[in-house]
Amino acid sequence: MRLLPYALNHARAVDDVMRFMVIADIILFLIVIVVMLVFVFKYNHTKHSRATSIPGSVPLEIIWTVIPTVLVLAMFYVGWVAYLQIRDVPKGAMPVRVFARQWSYSFEYTNGKRTDTLYVPEGKPIDFLITSMDVIHSFYIPAFREKQDALPDRWRHMVLYPEKLGVYDIVCTQYCGLDHALMKTKMIILPDSTFDSWINSSSTADPLAVSTKAIYY
Amino acid sequence: MAELAIPPQEESVVEGSYLENLNGRKGITAWIFSTDHKRIGILYLIALFSFFSVGVILGILLRLEMLSPGGKLFSPQAYNALFTLHGVVMIFLFVIPGIPVTLGNFFLPIQIGAKDVAFPRLNLLSWYLYVIGSIVILTALFWRGLPDTGWTFYVPYSLRTTTGVTIAVFGVFIVGFSSILTGLNFLTTIHRLRAPGMTWFKMPLFVWALYATAWVQIIATPVLAITLLLIVISRVFGLGIFSAAAGGDPVLYQHLFWIYSHPAVYIMILPPMGIVSEIIATFTHRTIFGYKAIAMSSLAIAFIGYLVWGHHMFVAGMSQQADFIFSFLTFLVAIPSGIKVFNWVASMYKGSIDPQPPFLYVMAFMVLFCIGGLSGLVLGSLATDVHLTATYFVVAHFHYIIFGGGVFIFFGALHYWLPKMFGRMYNKKIASWALVDMFMGFNLLYFPMFVMGYEGMPRRYFTYLPQFETMQRISVVGSWILVAGLIVMFVNLIHGSMKGPRVGNNPWGGTTLEWSTPSPPPHENFETEPVVTQEPYYHEEALTK
Numbered sequence: 001m002r003l004l005p006y007a008l009n010h011a012r013a014v015d016d017v018m019r020f021m022v023i024a025d026i027i028l029f030l031i032v033i034v035v036m037l038v039f040v041f042k043y044n045h046t047k048h049s050r051a052t053s054i055p056g057s058v059p060l061e062i063i064w065t066v067i068p069t070v071l072v073l074a075m076f077y078v079g080w081v082a083y084l085q086i087r088d089v090p091k092g093a094m095p096v097r098v099f100a101r102q103w104s105y106s107f108e109y110t111n112g113k114r115t116d117t118l119y120v121p122e123g124k125p126i127d128f129l130i131t132s133m134d135v136i137h138s139f140y141i142p143a144f145r146e147k148q149d150a151l152p153d154r155w156r157h158m159v160l161y162p163e164k165l166g167v168y169d170i171v172c173t174q175y176c177g178l179d180h181a182l183m184k185t186k187m188i189i190l191p192d193s194t195f196d197s198w199i200n201s202s203s204t205a206d207p208l209a210v211s212t213k214a215i216y217y
Numbered sequence: 218m219a220e221l222a223i224p225p226q227e228e229s230v231v232e233g234s235y236l237e238n239l240n241g242r243k244g245i246t247a248w249i250f251s252t253d254h255k256r257i258g259i260l261y262l263i264a265l266f267s268f269f270s271v272g273v274i275l276g277i278l279l280r281l282e283m284l285s286p287g288g289k290l291f292s293p294q295a296y297n298a299l300f301t302l303h304g305v306v307m308i309f310l311f312v313i314p315g316i317p318v319t320l321g322n323f324f325l326p327i328q329i330g331a332k333d334v335a336f337p338r339l340n341l342l343s344w345y346l347y348v349i350g351s352i353v354i355l356t357a358l359f360w361r362g363l364p365d366t367g368w369t370f371y372v373p374y375s376l377r378t379t380t381g382v383t384i385a386v387f388g389v390f391i392v393g394f395s396s397i398l399t400g401l402n403f404l405t406t407i408h409r410l411r412a413p414g415m416t417w418f419k420m421p422l423f424v425w426a427l428y429a430t431a432w433v434q435i436i437a438t439p440v441l442a443i444t445l446l447l448i449v450i451s452r453v454f455g456l457g458i459f460s461a462a463a464g465g466d467p468v469l470y471q472h473l474f475w476i477y478s479h480p481a482v483y484i485m486i487l488p489p490m491g492i493v494s495e496i497i498a499t500f501t502h503r504t505i506f507g508y509k510a511i512a513m514s515s516l517a518i519a520f521i522g523y524l525v526w527g528h529h530m531f532v533a534g535m536s537q538q539a540d541f542i543f544s545f546l547t548f549l550v551a552i553p554s555g556i557k558v559f560n561w562v563a564s565m566y567k568g569s570i571d572p573q574p575p576f577l578y579v580m581a582f583m584v585l586f587c588i589g590g591l592s593g594l595v596l597g598s599l600a601t602d603v604h605l606t607a608t609y610f611v612v613a614h615f616h617y618i619i620f621g622g623g624v625f626i627f628f629g630a631l632h633y634w635l636p637k638m639f640g641r642m643y644n645k646k647i648a649s650w651a652l653v654d655m656f657m658g659f660n661l662l663y664f665p666m667f668v669m670g671y672e673g674m675p676r677r678y679f680t681y682l683p684q685f686e687t688m689q690r691i692s693v694v695g696s697w698i699l700v701a702g703l704i705v706m707f708v709n710l711i712h713g714s715m716k717g718p719r720v721g722n723n724p725w726g727g728t729t730l731e732w733s734t735p736s737p738p739p740h741e742n743f744e745t746e747p748v749v750t751q752e753p754y755y756h757e758e759a760l761t762k
Contacts (some may be wrong), residue, residue, distance in 0.1 A: 052761070
């Protein structure tokens, strides 16, 4: 299996949860299927012409209720803990507003600068504030294992830790009409100093930013 | 295929059977005006499998588009409309009515020793509602253009698109009533019409499964009806209930939709689970292990299944508390399914197993359903769900559950009960090989989707990034292999039902009441009213412990 590149702690945490669950799943699967196949061969009617009717067993019912219950609660717990990483906004996170619309994204930084490609500085937690200007979209960065729906007239948070310089895909995963499949852009993680000089230059000022700034700040 | 040419036996209809026309009616009117539950079951079978064929053709076309990135076969609009129609037809016109209206209609009264369902005319009305609703849905094809919203009709997109959403949604609304009335009919039948001696814990497990399903149909389906009506009112009169700008909430729609549509998953899977118990008990020639645990787990699934709808919305931005509770409950609903699986395997212990085609279908089901169910755990977990939801992983998961679990058992049940329904047998060798082919095609088609989903391939895309090409192509080839098996299976079944060799009343050695009546069953099911004294799976030749 070709794995996605690791990009940050959260992706690693998700993959750890995934690995735990997949291994547990494979073990459970093999137990059920192997035992079934053994019975089907061992008790084939040609070899075992007379069946024994066993109506049930209370101890067995308890065992195969309790053990799976413990197992799935463990799965629940590890999934919940890893999930909180992207929901609890850390202090000092840099807010970036995400505007989704049919069929593109635009991003607005604290100083009002707007871009279609997402630029973030390395090493600083980002607090995405996500909304939609028309229908529902879903802001998805596969390499970071994170997504959040963009809803019209609502703001939703998603936290991301850009730990490693690079260029990552951003796509839309909530069906949003004709060109849903083409609604994508890139996230570019820059060194802190490069980001600082870029964000403070006025070269790519977006006229849209002026109007929305008046509304949201 | 040469083996299909079985020499036809006697051609005439068995005298006194339900296949013999009554009241001087002939041809199609003898069927579409009949209130005999068995004839209505056959009418549903014809209608459902017609729509299933449509859904399969659409599915094949959707896959074909994925042969190479760039989407050369269909325009984006056409692709979006095709996956919507594929979903609507398969979900609302095939798997939700599914086993209850077809085999449930046919076998529920017989299995409890009744002459018919409690309300035979209401039963026929349900069929008409189903047909009318289906026609209304298909009208959208020619009138306003196919809806392009996906089968979930999420707002606000479904309020904005100019395609025929209003018509299609209204059609689904009508079909919903067919489901509600069938549920009501079955509940009343099970409560009121059981044969003398058939106490609740002497009912076959298929009846228990239909009982649990009927409650879900009655309680959950009205929520869908209201929700769809709200879409129609919003589109036609501009009601603002789902519009944030007007003080409403688009996420409210998702809540309402999934309050029905998640329990609907159990409408799809509980009846097949009931049939798995029937087939295992028959072909192991011993009683089922843990009868009460299996029966009660059906009720538990139906109950907990109401409380987990929010797991479709972990990225919609619910509160953390809601996410926590829905994830927790989702894991709990896995437990009764697990209990069933363990009891089924235990039921094979010390059996005398005769792996006839229906039993082979159960074995295939065990593999596919376990993969589907266990992948569901991965989606129930919050951290992994945020990554995998709305990707191919979800597509793979629900096809394993609904198609690999539910529909494979629908096929297995047809192989199990066809000799009872028509008094004839299909070619068993062809049936087994068709299953082997379908099983391989199915896994080639859907397993790569787990991998692609994990790698970030979103669903409902008419194109994809080049790195997915190999996996996509394997999946496309799998769809061809699967369909080849489907065609062979259907030809074999249809041929068997009309021209196959005659068989006796109980070719498999089954113990439930339907095997004690002639094949095909007479008009009112039994020559004399049965009296029940034994548990449903009592095999007298088996040793007892």
